Each structure stands twice: as C-alpha cells, then as structure tokens.
Amino acid sequence: MGLLQGATELFPVSSLGHAVLIPSLLHWKFKQADPSFVPFLVLLHLGTAGALLILYRAQWVAIIRGFFTAAFRGQIQNDNERLAMLLLVGTIPAAILGVFLETRIKSLFASPYEAAGFLIANGILMLAFELLRRRAERRSTLQEEEFAQAERISFRAAALVGACQALAFLPGISRSGVTIGGGLLAGLRHQEAARFSFLLATPIILGAGLVEVPQLFSGGVPVGEYLAGMVLAGIAAYASARFLLRYFRSGRLDPYGYYCIAAGLASLALLRFNL
C-alpha cells in the first residue's frame, strides 16, 4: 500500500482511485472503519509530502523566505516571492473545499464501481487537456519551450488550478492530473505545470497529514509497520516525481489518459464478473 500510494499520488492516475480499486480487485482485507486505518493513510501522505520537501528543499527555503519578505514589504520584487504568493493563492480554495467538503464527497463515492467510473472520466479529462493544449499551440504557433514558467502564471489562474484540486476528492480523479492540466491551460509548459502541481500539493498533503498526527498515538497502532509503509511511500513518491519531471520535458498527458481509460474499463469488467 505504501508503494502504491507513493507512486500513484504524483502520477496523474489518482492514488485514491487505485487505493479503492486495487485492494478490492486483489481481495486485500482492509477495514477502512478500523481506528488504525486513518493513521496509516496519514503516515503514507506524510511520506509523500516528505519526499516532495526533500526534492524541492532548496526551492522551499527560497519560497518561504520570499513569502515573508514580500508579505512584510507588501510588494513582490522577484520570482521566488511571486511563486510564494501564487502558492498561497492556489492553496486557499483547495483548503476551503477540502475542510468543508472532503469527508462528505468521499463518503458518497467510496465504492470500487464509482472509482472505476471516475478513473475513466480522469482519462478523458487528461486527453481533453492535451487536445486543448495542442489547439492553443497551433493557434499561437508557440513551441513547447516557449510556454511560460510556473512563476509567470496569473493569480487568477493559480486560484483556478488550486480549486481544481477539489475534484480529486472523487476517487479516480487525479489531483496531479487536474492541476497539471489546469497549468497547461494557463499557458505553462508541461514540466513547469508538473513542478507547479507538486509544489501546490505539498502544503495541502503535509497540512492534512500533520493535523491527523495525534491519532497515531492512540492505542493499537502498529507503529513499526506503519513507519515502514511511510518510508516506502516516500521512496516511491520521490522516484515518481523525478521520473515525471524528466518525462514532461518532452512527454505529454495522453499515455496516462489512455492508461486511466483502459484501467477503468478493465476494473469495471473484473468487478462485474467478480474475477
């Protein structure tokens, strides 16, 4: 589960969808109502957030410094300060929607059938993002490397990309997929859209994890096994992020779109015929 969560959290294929589908398809017995299940998920998320913090450690130091400098000065003077404010603006809508809607939405769509359906929808979304992007490329005659860096995105676009993260409360819709897609529509090049998506995800994943930390100290939690899961999730997330940043230098979202559609259809068939 640690490897699965860590890898699928950053790939645009929905970690939540896979976390619902794979145990069901492989007949793993998880009691999601068990009090120790939430701490387990919390640790997996902390592992992923830790991997992203390590990957972007120098950038996060610059972003945090830029945030305080710009906040006290009341003015943005460089790229790090602008990126810090963009991340704040992008995080707020996702945080509001997450706090007020996440539990309700997740409880509405927790079955493997719905996860498979949303996985297909996620695949169609990825293909649609790429279709719109290709149309924009043709219209403006811009090459991939001529599209913008994350720091150049507008504040309105950052808020919209941030709000898109709320779609990921539906199991099967990928947080990184919709934010990378949103970044592409806002005019970012693929690699920059992925970088903005990962930076945007870090405070949300870390914050949601840290808030739940006290639950780890409740009785009956096998801390050693859970910590091993966290480390595996972190390693998988780090490797995934490195791979994706390299992939998006020239790669596109289409293969993930096709994968999601195929995986969703295959899952529906397997679930339907109880294989």
Place this chain on the structure above:
Amino acid sequence: MKSNTVAVGLGVLGIIFLIVAALYALGVLQLFASTTSGPHYKHAILFVVLAVASFVGANFARPKTV
C-alpha cells in the same frame, strides 16, 4: 488595487478569521464540522491561513509612500 479602505477591510477580515479560528479550536463553534462536539483543528488551521492571507492582502493593498 491600492487603497486604504481595502487595506482596512482586509485587516478587519483577518481579525474576524482569527476569532473564528479560536472558536473552532476551543470547540465553541461547530458549524460545518463532521462531529457536533470537541475542537476542530482542521477548521481552525484553515481560518488561521485565511487570516494570514487577509493580513498579507491588506499589506499589499496599503498605498506605499516611497
């Protein structure tokens, strides 16, 4: 948009958010919470973040004298 009125408005909004955060953290406020008792730290942290964003916005909106 540089204006003293906007800056003061955002400052007041920030103070209101801080009060709401304190009420959630103390378990006084239960609005839109999943349970009807106890403190709601997630909500409290959200309102602290909103307060910080409001204060930052207020400082940005304040007309600067160079």
